[in-house]
Amino acid sequence: MNEFKDKVALVTGAASGIGRALCEELNRNGAILVLADINREGVERVASDLTRAGGRASAAHLDVSRIEEVQAVIADAIARHGRLDYMFNNAGIGVAGEVRDLDINHWRRIVDINLWGVICGTTSAYSVMVKQGFGHIVNTASLAGLIGYPTMTPYSTTKFAVVGLSTSLRAEAKGLGVKVTAVCPGFIQTGIFDSAETVGISMKDLLAKLPFKPIDATSAARIILRGVARNKAIIVFPLYGRVVWRLRRLCWAFGNPLDAKTVRDFRESRAEAQTETP
Numbered sequence: 001m002n003e004f005k006d007k008v009a010l011v012t013g014a015a016s017g018i019g020r021a022l023c024e025e026l027n028r029n030g031a032i033l034v035l036a037d038i039n040r041e042g043v044e045r046v047a048s049d050l051t052r053a054g055g056r057a058s059a060a061h062l063d064v065s066r067i068e069e070v071q072a073v074i075a076d077a078i079a080r081h082g083r084l085d086y087m088f089n090n091a092g093i094g095v096a097g098e099v100r101d102l103d104i105n106h107w108r109r110i111v112d113i114n115l116w117g118v119i120c121g122t123t124s125a126y127s128v129m130v131k132q133g134f135g136h137i138v139n140t141a142s143l144a145g146l147i148g149y150p151t152m153t154p155y156s157t158t159k160f161a162v163v164g165l166s167t168s169l170r171a172e173a174k175g176l177g178v179k180v181t182a183v184c185p186g187f188i189q190t191g192i193f194d195s196a197e198t199v200g201i202s203m204k205d206l207l208a209k210l211p212f213k214p215i216d217a218t219s220a221a222r223i224i225l226r227g228v229a230r231n232k233a234i235i236v237f238p239l240y241g242r243v244v245w246r247l248r249r250l251c252w253a254f255g256n257p258l259d260a261k262t263v264r265d266f267r268e269s270r271a272e273a274q275t276e277t278p
Contacts (some may be wrong), residue, residue, distance in 0.1 A: 003229040005030035008081040009067065012064050012121060013091030014040030017190030018140065020220035022088055028226070034077045036062035037091070046196045064091045064117030070124045076081075083132055086228075087125035090140040094192045095154045096206055097199030098266070102246050106197065107154050114158035122180075129178045136179040138228055139166045143186045143241045146234075147248045151266040159184075163234070163272040170233055182234045183224050187214035187242040205269040211258060212240050237240060 009026050013019035014035035023033055035050075036254045037043035040061040047059035058080070059072045078084055092114045095106050118139050129135025144152060145159025166182035173180050187210055198206055214239055227235035236242050247254040 002029070004086075004225070006032065007085035008034070008077060008083055008197055009034045009086035009088060010034040010036060010077055010084060010125070011088040011090055012036045012062060012117070013140075014059075015039040016047055018185075018217050018220055018224070019088070019090040021217035022048050022090065022224065023057070024218070025221040025225055027053065027057065031056075031086075032081055033057040033079075034060060034073070036060045036064075036073055038063050062091075064089075065112040066121060067120045067124065070120040073187075074124050074128060077266060078128065084125060084128055084135060086136050086138065087121060088128075088138045088140070089121035090138075091117050092140060092158075092192065094152065094196030095199075096152050096201065097155050098151060098270070101199045102154065106199070108213075110154045111156055114155070116160050118162050118165065122169065126169070126173065126178060130173075130176050133177040136181065136228065136231075137166075137169075137173075137175070138181045138183060138224070140183045140185075141166065143199060143236065143245065144186050145182075146184050146236065147244050147255055148259070149265050153220060167233060177229050181228055181232060183227070184234055184236045184241070184245075185220055185224075186238055187212055187221045189214045189216050200270040201266060202269075206266075209265040209269065211262065 004026055009031045011019050011023050011033065014023050015037035023035055023046060026033055033050065033056065035043050035047045035057060044059040047057040050057040062073050063069050074084060092108055095102070095110050121138055122139060125135065125137055139162050141162040142159040144156040145163045149156045163182045163184065166180050170180035196203065223237045224235055236245055244255060
């Protein structure tokens with residue numbers, strides 16, 4: 001993918017998961033990388049690994065929910081490299097549990113990172129790219145942002161919003177030389193499962209109840225970059241994701257049995273956990 005050779009790309013959530021895999025693939029394709037993550041030690045380690053492998057990578061500590069920090073990282077990238085070609089807004093967290101068991105702090109935390117983080121990254125990069133007359137913003141949403149996912153309602157809420165932000169801005173940006181893409185993957189083997197907060201169910205039980213087998217982050221990164229190179233509006237994968245999405249677009253009720261099974265399985269585990277609690 002020569003599209004990325006010598007291009008300046010900023011990736012948030014770069015210390016692990018899809019973010020790290022994107023950086024590794026972009027590095028293989030000759031990009032100049034700025035890696036950002038709230039995990040300072042982790043992102044510095046990834047940047048160091050890429051540099052030792054012959055890449056061009058620098059690390060930045062970043063809380064994506066703080067607009068001033070996002071603007072500063074972007075300004076520094078431009079000061080160093082003269083432009084910003086790609087902005088990958090990838091940082092995110094997960095919260096699993098029924099809404100009846102969650103409190104407002106669960107909602108605030110995930111909205112701060114998954115939605116405000118993307119808004120901060122998108123608007124900050126967009127203002128720069130409009131002035132440049134070029135650039136591509138890539139926002140990581142989720143299949144859950146297209147079809148919903150019961151028992152992960154706050155997560156789905158933020159991802160629906162990211163899809164709406166991306167597709168709406170894409171129309172505005174087209175005449176200004178800026179591209180915008182929403183990435184909507186199904187289940188991916190990433191650290192988001194390790195860091196996700198679960199309420200009413202253990203992470204082990206949650207993973208055991210997933211309706212589809214997760215794919216590895218490297219494969220996901222390659223699919224994403226192929227879609228970005230083709231300037232796709234929405235990148236949906238893997239195959240089951242595209243099938244389920246298309247069925248729900250034809251008739252929303254097609255997804256009702258899968259939703260019902262997800263809720264039923266979750267409540268069985270929830271009941272077992274309550275029974276085991278002394």
